[in-house]
Amino acid sequence: MLKNYTEVAVAEVFEEVLAQLRKQNPNICDCERCREDVMAVALNRLPPKYIVTDKGEILTKVSFSRVGGKAEIIASLIHGFELVGKHLRHQQGG
Numbered sequence: 258m259l260k261n262y263t264e265v266a267v268a269e270v271f272e273e274v275l276a277q278l279r280k281q282n283p284n285i286c287d288c289e290r291c292r293e294d295v296m297a298v299a300l301n302r303l304p305p306k307y308i309v310t311d312k313g314e315i316l317t318k319v320s321f322s323r324v325g326g327k328a329e330i331i332a333s334l335i336h337g338f339e340l341v342g343k344h345l346r347h348q349q350g351g
């Protein structure tokens with residue numbers, strides 16, 4: 258199965274970064290749409306790293322050294338939250 262390892266790493270630290278940012282700004286939206294927007298921004302800034310996994314294999318321990326370091330991933334996610342926070346695209350109140 259072809260997988261973008263960068264995506265796995267971004268998903269891995271997503272909650273951590275969100276929790277950190279919420280300490281300063283409790284209003285950060287974490288609806289499905291905003292989460293995906295933030296992930297998209299972060300992933301567009303990071304180089305993809307494709308790997309092939311066996312069918313059904315679950316990547317439990319993320320090796321951040323394979324994707325340029327954890328700090329890089331966190332910085333991209335923070336940028337994503339800032340950008341999405343300024344331009345909310347989700348449907349507010351339907």
Ligand SMILES: [Zn+2]
Nearest residue numbers: 286288291347
């Ligand atoms: Zn939202």
